[in-house]
Amino acid sequence: MDRLGGSCFIKEMTMNKKSYSILAVAVAGSMGLAACGGGSSDNKSGGSGAEGSGGTLYYLTKRPAEHLDPQRMYIGRDLSNLGRLTYRSLVQFPVTEDKAKADKPVADLATDTGKMSDGGKTWKFTIKDGVKWEDGKDITCADFKYGLSRTFATDVITGGPNYAIGFLDIPKKGDAPAYNGPYKKEGQAEFDKAVTCEGKTITYKFNKAWPDFNLAVASLRAFDPYRKDKDKGDKSNYAIFSNGPYKLQGTWKKGTGGTFVRNEHYDAKTDGVRKALPDKIEFKEGLTNEIINQRLIADGGKDKSAITDRAIPPSMYGQIKGDSQKRSVNVESPYVDYLVPNFNKMKNLKVRQALLAATNQDAWITAGGGDKAYAPSYSIINPALTTAYAKNPAFTDVPKGNIEKAKKLLEGVPASEKNIKFTYSGGTPTADKQAGAMKDNWEKAGFKVTLNGLTDTYYDVIQNPKADGDVFWGGWGSDWPSASTVIPALFDSRLNLTEKSNGQDYGNYKSDEVNKMIDEAAKKTSVDEAGEVYKQIDKKLGEDVAYIPLEIQKFYYLRGSKVTNYINNPATSMYPDLGAIGVSK
Structure with a gap:
C-alpha cells in the first residue's frame, strides 16, 4: 500500500x-x-x-x-x-x-x-x-x-x-x-x-x-x-x-x-x-506540515477539534512539551521507504550497483529527523513480517554508503549514464533536505544529480512508464500481514506492467526468474513456507538492485x-x- x-x-x-x-x-x-x-x-x-x-x-x-x-x-x-x-x-x-x-x-x-x-x-x-x-x-x-x-x-x-x-x-x-x-x-x-x-x-x-x-x-x-x-x-x-x-x-x-x-x-x-x-x-488539504502542527500546538478555536495525518517536523520537536506532549503520539510503522532505479533508463547493472554503494541511509535518516522519525531498514520487507524477513545481504553498505566502491564501479561508464534525475515526493523542507543529503553522497561518487521534487500528486506521475526520472522514491506497507502483499505487488511485472501504467512496479522492473519464484511462493500452503521463498526472491531483487531500502517510518502526531x-x-x-x-x- x-x-x-x-x-x-x-x-x-x-x-x-x-x-x-x-x-x-x-x-x-x-x-x-x-x-x-x-x-x-x-x-x-x-x-x-x-x-x-x-x-x-x-x-x-x-x-x-x-x-x-x-x-x-x-x-x-x-x-x-x-x-x-x-x-x-x-x-x-x-x-x-x-x-x-x-x-x-x-x-x-x-x-x-x-x-x-x-x-x-x-x-x-x-x-x-x-x-x-x-x-x-x-x-x-x-x-x-x-x-x-x-x-x-x-x-x-x-x-x-x-x-x-x-x-x-x-x-x-x-x-x-x-x-x-x-x-x-x-x-x-x-x-x-x-x-x-x-x-x-x-x-x-x-x-x-x-x-x-x-x-x-x-x-x-x-x-x-x-x-x-x-x-x-x-x-x-x-x-x-x-x-x-x-x-x-x-x-x-x-x-x-x-x-x-x-x-x-x-x-x-x-x-x-x-x-x-x-x-x-x-477535510482541509493543502496545508504544510509546519502550519498544521503550529496550529495544533497553539490549540485555538476550531483547531481544538482537529486531527492530522501529518508528522511533526523535526524542527518543531523541541516545542512538544507539557500540554502538547499529552496530546501527541509516536508510533512505529511497518512502512518501508525505498528507492527504485528506473529500469527503462538505468539498464547498466554497474550503474545501479554504484548508486546502491553511494547511498547513505544514515544521512537520509538524520536529515529526516533521526530516530523519532525513522528506524533503519535492510529489506523491502518489514521486520514485523517475521516469517519472510531477513537482512538482505546486498544492502550491507547502505547504512553509511561506500563512496570508493561506487567510484570504482563507475570507472569507464559513459558520462551520460552518470546523469540522474531523482524524483521524490517533495514540497516540504524535510523532504527537500533529505533529497539534498542523497544528492550530496551520490555526487561524491561521480554522479551528476538533478532533484525533481513533486509537490502536487505523486504516485499517478511515477506510475507512468514514460516518466523521465532515473530514480524514484517509494513507500510501501503490506496490504495485510503477508509478504505476498509486498513482493508480488511491487515486482511481479505480469500484474503491474501495461502500456499506460506500471502499477506499483515504479521502476519498471521485469524478471522472468522473479516471476517464477513468486508463482512458487503462491503454491505454498503456509505463511512460513511461503516466507522462505520470499527471502530468496528478496535476495535476487537485491542482486539486481531492483530497489534500495531507506528506512522504516515512524510517526509523531498531534x-x-x-x-x-x-x-x-x-x-x-x-x-x-x-x-x-x-x-x-
Missing part, C-alpha cells in the same frame, strides 16, 4: 501476530464457523444521538487525495478514512486499540466473515438485509460484482490494487486477463464464471488458494460495491456515492478538500463497529484538546481511527 511523505499506511508492530492469524481465520471460514453476526468491537456503534455524538471534527492535511474512487484508492490514509466514513465492504476490522482483536475481521455488509471452500480457491458471502446506498436503494450482489469488474479496466481504473487480476479464475490472453472490464466487456463471460450471484450470495472463484481473502477485503476498498448507474469511468475519480454513515456534502475539490455530513439512509444496527460520532467532518476517544488503531494502520473519534462540545 502506497505511502506519501508524512502520511503513511501504518500497522504498529503487530504483523507477526497477524501472520499466524491468517490461516486460523481461513480455517474457520472453511468449516463454516466464521459467522460474526453484525460484527463486534470495543465500542458500540453510534451515530446521531449516540453518547458523545455531535459537533464538527476537522482533518488537517497537506497532500491532496489522488483517488476517491474505491477501486482506484491505494494510499493508506484514504483507504482508512473512507472505509470508516463512506465505503462499507463485506467485512471490516474492529474499532479497537487491542492488538489481539484488531487483526480479526468482522462482518460489515455481509452476514458473516465469509465461507471458504476448495482449499481456499472459493469464497462465499451473503449480503445483509436492510443495507442501503445514500439514495435509499438496496445494496445488491450485482453491485459487488460490478465494483470488482472495474479493476480489470486497467486503461481507465488506474492506481488501485491489482490482486483480483492475478487471483480470479479468468483465462489469460497473452500476459493479460481475457477480460478487460465493464466498459469494453471483452471476455465478459469469463468474468461471469469467476464471480457469480445467487440472490444475496456472491461467490468468488480463484485460480489458486487465497486463504486470507477476507483480510484483503477488510483492508482494501477494491472489493467494495459500486453502482453501475453511478459509474462515469475516469470522471468518477472524486465522486463519492456513499453506503456508510456519512456522505459527501456537495463536491470534493482537489487541493482544498470536502465536507462529510450524516447519511440518513445508513442504519447503525447493520454495522456494529463504526461509532460515527461527529455530525460533520471537514491532536486538538477537544478531540475525544482518540485511538491509533492497528487495523486502520495506526492512523487516527475515524470510526472511533469524536469531539467534545
Whole structure:
C-alpha cells in the first residue's frame, strides 16, 4: 500500500501476530464457523444521538487525495478514512486499540466473515438485509460484482490494487486477463464464471488458494460495491456515492478538500463497529506540515477539534512539551521507504550497483529527523513480517554508503549514464533536505544529480512508464500481514506492467526468474513456507538492485484538546481511527 511523505499506511508492530492469524481465520471460514453476526468491537456503534455524538471534527492535511474512487484508492490514509466514513465492504476490522482483536475481521455488509471452500480457491458471502446506498436503494450482489469488474479496466481504473487480476479464475490472453472490464466487456463471460450471484450470495472463484481473502477485503476498498448507474469511468475519480454513515456534502475539490455530513439512509444496527460520532467532518488539504502542527500546538478555536495525518517536523520537536506532549503520539510503522532505479533508463547493472554503494541511509535518516522519525531498514520487507524477513545481504553498505566502491564501479561508464534525475515526493523542507543529503553522497561518487521534487500528486506521475526520472522514491506497507502483499505487488511485472501504467512496479522492473519464484511462493500452503521463498526472491531483487531500502517510518502526531476517544488503531494502520473519534462540545 502506497505511502506519501508524512502520511503513511501504518500497522504498529503487530504483523507477526497477524501472520499466524491468517490461516486460523481461513480455517474457520472453511468449516463454516466464521459467522460474526453484525460484527463486534470495543465500542458500540453510534451515530446521531449516540453518547458523545455531535459537533464538527476537522482533518488537517497537506497532500491532496489522488483517488476517491474505491477501486482506484491505494494510499493508506484514504483507504482508512473512507472505509470508516463512506465505503462499507463485506467485512471490516474492529474499532479497537487491542492488538489481539484488531487483526480479526468482522462482518460489515455481509452476514458473516465469509465461507471458504476448495482449499481456499472459493469464497462465499451473503449480503445483509436492510443495507442501503445514500439514495435509499438496496445494496445488491450485482453491485459487488460490478465494483470488482472495474479493476480489470486497467486503461481507465488506474492506481488501485491489482490482486483480483492475478487471483480470479479468468483465462489469460497473452500476459493479460481475457477480460478487460465493464466498459469494453471483452471476455465478459469469463468474468461471469469467476464471480457469480445467487440472490444475496456472491461467490468468488480463484485460480489458486487465497486463504486470507477476507483480510484483503477488510483492508482494501477494491472489493467494495459500486453502482453501475453511478459509474462515469475516469470522471468518477472524486465522486463519492456513499453506503456508510456519512456522505459527501456537495463536491470534493482537489487541493482544498470536502465536507462529510450524516447519511440518513445508513442504519447503525447493520454495522456494529463504526461509532460515527461527529455530525460533520471537514477535510482541509493543502496545508504544510509546519502550519498544521503550529496550529495544533497553539490549540485555538476550531483547531481544538482537529486531527492530522501529518508528522511533526523535526524542527518543531523541541516545542512538544507539557500540554502538547499529552496530546501527541509516536508510533512505529511497518512502512518501508525505498528507492527504485528506473529500469527503462538505468539498464547498466554497474550503474545501479554504484548508486546502491553511494547511498547513505544514515544521512537520509538524520536529515529526516533521526530516530523519532525513522528506524533503519535492510529489506523491502518489514521486520514485523517475521516469517519472510531477513537482512538482505546486498544492502550491507547502505547504512553509511561506500563512496570508493561506487567510484570504482563507475570507472569507464559513459558520462551520460552518470546523469540522474531523482524524483521524490517533495514540497516540504524535510523532504527537500533529505533529497539534498542523497544528492550530496551520490555526487561524491561521480554522479551528476538533478532533484525533481513533486509537490502536487505523486504516485499517478511515477506510475507512468514514460516518466523521465532515473530514480524514484517509494513507500510501501503490506496490504495485510503477508509478504505476498509486498513482493508480488511491487515486482511481479505480469500484474503491474501495461502500456499506460506500471502499477506499483515504479521502476519498471521485469524478471522472468522473479516471476517464477513468486508463482512458487503462491503454491505454498503456509505463511512460513511461503516466507522462505520470499527471502530468496528478496535476495535476487537485491542482486539486481531492483530497489534500495531507506528506512522504516515512524510517526509523531498531534491532536486538538477537544478531540475525544482518540485511538491509533492497528487495523486502520495506526492512523487516527475515524470510526472511533469524536469531539467534545
